[in-house]
Amino acid sequence: MPASLEQDLDTLKQVGVPNIEALASAAADYVRHQPLFRVKMAKNALTPQEQGFLRRAGASGVGEDYELEIINQKLREAAVEYGNLIASAYSQSNVAKNLGVSTSRIRQKTDNQTLYVIETPKGRVYPAWQFSEDGSSLPGLEAILPSLQDDAHPIGVQRFFTSPQTDLEADIDGQTIIFSPVEWLKTGHSVKEVKFLVENL
Numbered sequence: 001m002p003a004s005l006e007q008d009l010d011t012l013k014q015v016g017v018p019n020i021e022a023l024a025s026a027a028a029d030y031v032r033h034q035p036l037f038r039v040k041m042a043k044n045a046l047t048p049q050e051q052g053f054l055r056r057a058g059a060s061g062v063g064e065d066y067e068l069e070i071i072n073q074k075l076r077e078a079a080v081e082y083g084n085l086i087a088s089a090y091s092q093s094n095v096a097k098n099l100g101v102s103t104s105r106i107r108q109k110t111d112n113q114t115l116y117v118i119e120t121p122k123g124r125v126y127p128a129w130q131f132s133e134d135g136s137s138l139p140g141l142e143a144i145l146p147s148l149q150d151d152a153h154p155i156g157v158q159r160f161f162t163s164p165q166t167d168l169e170a171d172i173d174g175q176t177i178i179f180s181p182v183e184w185l186k187t188g189h190s191v192k193e194v195k196f197l198v199e200n201l
Contacts, residue, residue, distance in 0.1 A: 085127055085158055088127075089126055089127045090131070092110075094126075095115070098134075099137065113146040116130050116157065127154065129182055130161070138186060139188065143195060144181075144191060165178070165180065165184075165197060166178060168180070
């Protein structure tokens with residue numbers, strides 16, 4: 001028998017999924033603002049007979065319904081990723097406390113683009129990837145963030161900073177390691193390589 005919504009939520013809480021309500025709210029807001037959610041997909045160029053012939057011949061991915069399902073799957077995945085990004089982010093007061101400064105100083109750093117912020121319907125949040133485990137800012141990040149494009153999507157920004165980049169490699173104990181920008185900065189490597197990549201995104 002399928003689990004109830006309450007059981008699903010309880011399961012997520014047991015494994016430590018943070019702030020489930022915020023995750024759901026952010027994911028729904030993300031979906032509502034996607035063009036594919038608001039605009040009806042164009043009709044398939046193939047006739048139903050042509051689609052049927054191709055399917056019988058073993059072709060996959062034929063037909064408007066299939067294409068729409070693929071699009072919806074990508075949209076669901078992005079919505080969950082965005083929801084997690086928002087739900088795990090810090091509030092302005094959290095960041096101020098972790099950095100040992102006032103909230104007005106955090107607003108100033110935000111305005112100067114030396115902290116990465118996401119504007120949500122419920123206020124500003126600061127994604128966790130830009131902070132070390134102790135809550136401090138990543139070394140050198142203040143020199144990098146102003147180079148981000150204003151229209152860069154938060155999901156793309158997070159993926160860039162947390163995914164290995166082939167241009168960020170170093171030899172450690174005779175082994176070549178490819179770092180993500182976050183790992184690169186945490187381990188004390190030069191800021192200029194990450195700044196160059198951000199400027200050329």
